[in-house]
Amino acid sequence: MVKTFLRRLLQIIPTLLVVVSITFVITRMIPGNPAVTLLGPQASVEDIAKLEEELGLNDSLWKQYTDYVGKLLKGDFGKSYSFNQPVAKLLMDRLPNTLLISLTSIVLAILIGIPIGIISAVKQYTPFDYISMVLALIGVSMPIFWLGLMLVLVFSVNLGWLPSLGMGSLENGLKDVILHMVLPVTCLTTIPTATFARITRSSMLEVINAEYIKSLRAGGLKEGVIIYKHALKNALPPIVTVLGIQLASSFTGAILTETIFSWPGMGTLIVGAIENRDYMLIQGAVVLTAAAFVFINLIVDIVYMIINPKVNLDNAKGGE
Amino acid sequence: MTEKKDLLGIEAQVEMLNKERKSNNAWNKLKRNKTAMFGLIIICIMVFMVITADIISPYDPNALDLGNAYSKPGVNGHIFGTDEFGRDLLSRIIYGSRISILVAVGATLVAGAIGLVLGLISGYSGGIIDSILMRIMDGMMAFPFVLLAILLMTILGSGAVNVVLAIGIANVPIFARIVRGQVLVVKNEEYCNAVRVLGASNFRLLFGHILPNIISPVIVQATLSTAGSIISEAALSFLGLGISPPTASWGNILRGGKDYLNTAPHIAMISGFFILITVLGFNLLGDGIRDVLDPKMKK
Numbered sequence: 001m002v003k004t005f006l007r008r009l010l011q012i013i014p015t016l017l018v019v020v021s022i023t024f025v026i027t028r029m030i031p032g033n034p035a036v037t038l039l040g041p042q043a044s045v046e047d048i049a050k051l052e053e054e055l056g057l058n059d060s061l062w063k064q065y066t067d068y069v070g071k072l073l074k075g076d077f078g079k080s081y082s083f084n085q086p087v088a089k090l091l092m093d094r095l096p097n098t099l100l101i102s103l104t105s106i107v108l109a110i111l112i113g114i115p116i117g118i119i120s121a122v123k124q125y126t127p128f129d130y131i132s133m134v135l136a137l138i139g140v141s142m143p144i145f146w147l148g149l150m151l152v153l154v155f156s157v158n159l160g161w162l163p164s165l166g167m168g169s170l171e172n173g174l175k176d177v178i179l180h181m182v183l184p185v186t187c188l189t190t191i192p193t194a195t196f197a198r199i200t201r202s203s204m205l206e207v208i209n210a211e212y213i214k215s216l217r218a219g220g221l222k223e224g225v226i227i228y229k230h231a232l233k234n235a236l237p238p239i240v241t242v243l244g245i246q247l248a249s250s251f252t253g254a255i256l257t258e259t260i261f262s263w264p265g266m267g268t269l270i271v272g273a274i275e276n277r278d279y280m281l282i283q284g285a286v287v288l289t290a291a292a293f294v295f296i297n298l299i300v301d302i303v304y305m306i307i308n309p310k311v312n313l314d315n316a317k318g319g320e
Numbered sequence: 321m322t323e324k325k326d327l328l329g330i331e332a333q334v335e336m337l338n339k340e341r342k343s344n345n346a347w348n349k350l351k352r353n354k355t356a357m358f359g360l361i362i363i364c365i366m367v368f369m370v371i372t373a374d375i376i377s378p379y380d381p382n383a384l385d386l387g388n389a390y391s392k393p394g395v396n397g398h399i400f401g402t403d404e405f406g407r408d409l410l411s412r413i414i415y416g417s418r419i420s421i422l423v424a425v426g427a428t429l430v431a432g433a434i435g436l437v438l439g440l441i442s443g444y445s446g447g448i449i450d451s452i453l454m455r456i457m458d459g460m461m462a463f464p465f466v467l468l469a470i471l472l473m474t475i476l477g478s479g480a481v482n483v484v485l486a487i488g489i490a491n492v493p494i495f496a497r498i499v500r501g502q503v504l505v506v507k508n509e510e511y512c513n514a515v516r517v518l519g520a521s522n523f524r525l526l527f528g529h530i531l532p533n534i535i536s537p538v539i540v541q542a543t544l545s546t547a548g549s550i551i552s553e554a555a556l557s558f559l560g561l562g563i564s565p566p567t568a569s570w571g572n573i574l575r576g577g578k579d580y581l582n583t584a585p586h587i588a589m590i591s592g593f594f595i596l597i598t599v600l601g602f603n604l605l606g607d608g609i610r611d612v613l614d615p616k617m618k619k
Contacts, residue, residue, distance in 0.1 A: 018459025029475045137607075141599040143551050145558050146574060146592030153581050153588070252464035256555055260578075270467065271559065274474050286467060293462040 008301055012294050019290040020072065024065055027279050027286075033057075034081055037277040055081070072287070078280035082273070087284035090269065095288070097167060098265035101257070102250035105185045109192035109246065114239065116193075117200025121208060122227060132197060139194025144253055148187040148260040155183060165262045184261045188253050192246040199242045203235040210234075236307050244300030248293045349612045356608020362601030369417045379408035381415040382566050390584040401586050403576060409587060412568040413594055419569035421598070423483050424549035428542050430488025435495020436538065440526050442496065443503025454500070457493040465490055466555055473561040483562050487552045491545055498541055502534035536613040543606035547599045554595050570595050 035051040036043065052058055056067065071078060077087035116136075120129040156164035162183055168176035207213060208231055216226050251266070258267030266285060273281035342348060350356055369376070378399070385406035393401040393409075400409035442453040460468065472486035506512065507530060515529050550570075556562035557571025558578075565572055570591050577587030 014455045015458045015462060018456055019462050022459055022463070026471045026475065030471075031475065031477070137603065138596070138600060141547065141596060141603050143554055143592060143595045143599070145555060146588070146595060149574070149578055149581065149588050149592065153585050157581055157585075249464065252466045255464065255466050255470075256558070259559060271470070274470060282471075286463070286471070289464055289467065290459075290462040293464070294458075297462075 004305070005302065008298065012298055015294050016291060019294065020069060020287055021065075023283050023286045023290070024068060027282050028061065028064075030274075030277060030279075030282075032277045034277045034279055037081075068283070077284035077287075080273075080278055080281040080284075082276040082278045082281065087280050090281065091266070091284055091288055094264060094266050094269045097263065098251070098254050098258070098267065101181060101184050101188055101263065101265070102247075102254050104181065105189035105253075106192055106243075106247055106250055108185065108189045109196050110243070112189075113193040113196025114200045116197040118204055118227065118232065120197065120201040121204035124205065129201075133201065136194040136197040139190050140198065142190050142194075144187050144190060145256045145260055147190060148183070148257060151183045151186060152260070167263055180261075184257050184263055187257050187260070188250060191253065192250065195242055195246060196239065199238055200235065203238045204231060207231045207235045233307075237304060240300060240303055240307065244296055247296050247300075251289055251292070346612050350608055353608040353611060355604050356611075359601045359604025359606075359608065362597060363605060366417055366421055366598050366601065369414050370421050373414045373418055377408075377411040377414045379411040381407060381411040381568050383407060390580065392584075393586050393590075400590050401584070403573070403587050404580055404584070409573075409590060412573055413570070413591060416568040416570045416573055416591070417594070417598075419480060419563055419567065420550055420553055420571070420595070423480055423487070423553045423563075423569070424546050426484040427487035427491065427549040427552070428545045430484060431491030431545060432495050432538065432542050434488070435492045436499050436531075438492065439496040439499025440503060440531070443500035444507060444522070444526055444530070450500075453496070457496050460490075461493045461497075463490075466552070469552055469556055470559065470561055473556055478561060478564045480563055480567075483553055483556060486556070487549050490552075491549070494545070495538065495541060498537050499534060502537060503530060506530055506533055540606055540610040540613065543602055543609055547602035547606065550595060550599050550602070 033048070033052075035048045035055060035057065039047055039051060056064055059067070068078070075088065077091065079085070080087050080090055083090055116132050120132050123129055152164040155162045163180050164183060166180060168180035170177055208227075213226060213231055216230060217223075221230075254263075254265060255267035255270065257263065258265045259271055262268065266289065270282065270285045270289075272278075273285060378397075385402065388396060388398070388402050388406040389404055391398050391402040391406070393399065395401060398408050398410065400413065403409055403412065438453055438457070442450045463471075468490045469486045472489060473482065476482035476486060512525065512529060515525050520528070553562055553569065554571030554574065557569050558575045560575060563569040563572050565576070573591035574588055574595070577584070577589075577591060580587060
């Protein structure tokens, strides 16, 4: 177990290296000169040359790359051209805001989606099952940027109940922030909730019909105990896998959601950085997000090993 | 049972077997799956729109009529109303289906083709090649999908072909991993060993014998990926990185409508609704195909 764990831990090193390299190469390939972007079109040739030198743009690509990786290892993400601030500071300012809406939406999705899935499985082929599964299917097919606009249309434009821009401020009280969170979180939680409901239902159905559950039932155990203690425990592994995927993709969702609601998080930061050709900021934000992905996957794998002793990652050669 | 068989006679038995085989083939099974058929009908309607856009569009999708801008649905003969330039929204939705659906299908083909080859190589050769390819795929999968597509679009510049490439490349790892996993299972089975012993080349074994046996999950994934790619194209165009106006795509119609939620909410409402319905269609069909091709996954 410990050996497997260590091996899994070592595996993330090449993955992270690939992430950093891909990011580096891609950002260098973005057309446009950051020095020109930064100084504006009226800048003199000398000024541009000076800034290029300062930014290290004249060094060979290989040197830029090794410099970058070397600094990353020390936790130095470089300096953002457009904000004129250390990238690490910008990321740390924005990251909590993104985590606030993405984690809230995932927690909500678990609290709503999993119970719906369980009830649907227990009451298979009842109206509750049909309605919730139709809703779940619509949920997973939802373009969330459209959902976001429709929420703004109904609750901000027409009813005027909820704010649609920004995240408010704690100075105006916690209520202000919560009110600003309602629409983005609703938008972000839709797909995970629907996905949890679907996977929980199918995983529970598989377990409920298994022989050992039938024998528990024959043994006279209470239905509630069977469902929540025995069946759910065995239905968990696929749900945990999906949890990992959803946690990771809530970052993707955040990019779109934040753009719609002007939420000051990583998503708006990255989109802005791309518009400004802010290499260092793009690199830092992308590397941080991707690294978060890699670690989430690691944690999911470990949890998976703990709840499902049958899985031995050494032998799990299948890619899926 | 045996008595009955004897009574039926050999010809009747053959006929019965044929009948059973026929009702159990994939297409007939799929036909019995109501939700999958519903999905297929939606897709057929959309494909009909794609093919006949020139004929069924009531107006030129790019004809400006500023005097009639922001018309509500049904006003002045515009069934879905008009947009901020007075262009007929129905016509733009119909022409937009071309871009949105062709881009999604194209991206899935790109992803499927590259992913298939990489997965076959990776799974079949194993060893160091497998490790390197899979680490690269892990690295790519570590990028939030939209982020990778956004970065690729920034490099490639907007335009339909580039959207196809960006979404396609971002989708490669999923296909590669599915194919690799399947190859690992299949490659040591008896029939593969038999073909090998008979002296078939690796190429022949891979494409002639392994590929046909692992194609089912790839087809399922392709259907679901098409659904995802429709959303991705719309998302990129929505962020202003995909198909640029005046060419209509559902994503950029929605982007246009975003700024007029107060005055003309129908623009955003209708274009997004078409995205939702089409994605729903592909998801329904994909679920159905999976149930049919992979009995283990059923319920």
